[in-house]
Amino acid sequence: MGEPRTEVLSARTGTPPEDTRARMLDVRGLRQVYAAQDRHVEALHDLTFDVRAGELVTLVGPSGCGKTTLLRLLAGLLRPTSGDVRVEGSEVNGPPPGTAVVFQEYGRSLLPWMSVAANVGLPLRYKRKLGRRHRAELVARSLADVDLADVGDAYPWQLSGGMQQRVAIARALAYEPRLLLMDEPFAAVDAQTRADLEDLIRSIWRSTGVTVLFITHDIDEAVYLGERVIVLSSSPTVVQDDVTVDLPADRDQLDTRALTRFVELRRYVYAEIRTAKNGPALQGAR
């Protein structure tokens, strides 16, 4: 029973309508091989996809399929073995301007010697000439957006894991990015916090119009959050499928997850990942 019972709009079941929005992120023939002394690990085989301006795209794939590697390539922290990455049309040679990143290891991505407010404000000191007042306002507003208005003077290590991850999100928000990249940001927080943070991301996306690429290994999370789900295969890693999530824009942890459509989509993506392990993929070897 490989195929789903109900029609799902995906790259494998049909051609999605042409999207006329500008390309925010453009990934072509991306391949990454880690070379050690005598061992080569092919983390990514051949990836091609794009993300349009203003989209909220989730990217799901099994553990070890190269998701973090992909994020590091997109963020300009790593040079690809071959292929290229473009952000807003320019090739990525280093961290692209206007891009904010939230890593999985929130505890380690905050600077323990700085207060929460200083952490959130640090990137602003180097972004552009912002006055001290304006900077302080941005910091205060972003902390309020993540419900941490009164912990600005605390140090990150005085906060719980979920709060630390919210600080990392506030730092990304204050930066006012055009592109927000997130790598399994909620993998290590408890279920309730995680649900709250998912809704926070959607509400931020809807109110700011920022382009979001959200990486996760969790199929439920990918379908609940995204307007589109890019499915990665396991190694050799390629884009297995690209699924349009036609759920209502207003999502609710209980109601949305109970929708028949949610269950169908979830089931479809699940089946895609399972097929990827056995059958041929959408883009095979060149």
Added chain:
Amino acid sequence: MNAGRGGPGRWGAAALGVLGVACAAVISEVVPRVLALPGGVLPPLSEIVTALSGEVATGAFWESLLATVRQWALGLAFAVVAGIGLGAVLGSVGWLRRATASTIEFLRPIPSVALVPLAVLLFGTQLWSAVLLAFYASFWQVLVQTLHGAVDVDPVVDETVRCYGLGPLARIRHVLWPTALPYVVTGVRLAAGVALILVVTAELVIGSPGLGQQIMAAQSGGATALVYGLIMVTGLLGLLVNVGVRAVERRRLAWHISVRGEVAA
């Protein structure tokens, strides 16, 4: 956060400390009198204090103290600047660090005292002899600690701030330096201790001006009580240095101590 800061615990500890000092004073007064060793090699505390207070009234004592402090401070200052500078460079450039590791491991264990002949050859009995020895001994402490600190930078922190557009200088200021600072401070604290040892050694052995030279003079003049008095002064100096560095550590590095769950002893 930290139990026992202030409150009854603190006063209890202070009272115990005072009690300990009082006991030590009584013992060092009574034991010499009971033993009454011939030749006065072990004078009781009261005699030591009397001899020392006579000495403190003279200008020569203060000049010597100043000379010791000056040599110590110069040697330590050069060591801190050179150790931090070189340590930061070697620590952030991987191949340079690997290339120099064996040389450092070879030079570091050379006891500074072995450089006494060299120091005499270069500077005679002037203050620079003591400065050189203090520098050599304390330089390695600072260098090695700074190296550890620079290598300890968390790659996640560094990559995060890179993504947010911080350039190399901003990253040195906001990531490398704060990470290395606790190590550097530890290095400076250790260095301050050995620098003092080496300065006093140089004064004793080479005869550079300072407390060590005064100790030698008192010894050859048969003023045994004064010898002990001056030794106590060097001890107090070492104590002051240690307390000073620790105070800085506690105030500036509260986050670090808390992160590591260390007790600020």
